[in-house]
Amino acid sequence: MTTAAARPADLGKLWTLPGVYAPQADTHLLAQALQAEGITAGTDVLDVCTGSGALAVLAARMGAQVTATDISRRAVISARFNAARAGQRVRVLQGDLTGPIAEERFHLVVSNPPYVPTPLAHHSRKHRSSVAWDAGHSGRQALDRICAHARDVLHPHGVLLIVHSALCGADETLRRLDTTGMRSSVAHRARVPFGPVITGRLSWLRAQGLLHPDEDTEELVVIRAERS
Known part of the structure; x- marks a missing residue:
């Protein structure tokens, strides 16, 4: 496991429609983990x-054959545009998590899902952009699925790389992956300043015991799991 700053990876120029999650520290940390996997021209990757x-x-850009999914139509449009602008072939499908490719198998799956714990009062609000980060009371709405x-959706010995906040419980992610027969561990950790969403609900997070009163940074984790 490595512990380091989530230094910016070279992700090129990216454009997003309003409400689409733009690359942040978690994206860059997961990009570092992705670059360490030794992707070749024969690697099938699912994002x-x-x-x-x-x-x-x-x-x-590393040579993989890539499929990407997102439930948001705006995200699909943004991803297709960014792939075209970069001159890369990426198949981008709209749908819920792995639903659009349920019958396919991949060597590597990467995911930066919504993971911010969300007060119950937020659940009834219809903010388009909040879909990119709000993830239920525990923050595990998408993670557990x-x-x-x-x-x-993995070939034998295929690898899952998933990033999320330690607020959601890295141990719970490891436990759930292990029960499916995956060999999992925390591969990378990084401490980053609170972003605007976390800052906006600090009082609630502390009241839930998810953050200590003296904590002023958030820990991000990348979990690596291999299908045995």
């Missing part, structure tokens, strides 16, 4: 919750 398509385009189904 789940692609957002801007940053990771999908990076994998394509990815953990449950990642093995099904």
Whole structure:
């Protein structure tokens, strides 16, 4: 496991429609993990919750055959545009997590899903942009589903790389992946300043015991799991 700053990766120029998650520290940390996987021209990569398509385009630039999914139509448009502008071939499909490719298998799956714990009062609000980060009361609304189904879309010895905040419980992610027969571990950690979403709900997060009163940074984790 490495612990380091989520230094910016070379993700190229990216454009996003309003409400689409633009690359941030978690994107760059996951990009570092992706670059360490030794992608070759024969690698089939799936990017789940692609957002801007940053990771999908990076994998394509490394020579992989890439498919990306996102439930947001705006994200699909943004990812397709960014791939075309970068001169890379990326198949971008609209749909829920691995749903659009349920019958396919990949050597590598990467995902930066929504993971911010969300007060119940936020659940009834219809903010388009909040879909990119709000993830239920525990922050695990998408995480648990990815953990449950990642093995099904991986070749034997295929690898899942998933990034999320330690607020959601890295141990719970490891436990859920292990119960599906995956060998998992925390591959990367980084401490980053609070972003605007976390800052806006600091009082609630502290009241829930998810943040200590003296904490002024957020820990990000990249979990690597291999299908045995």
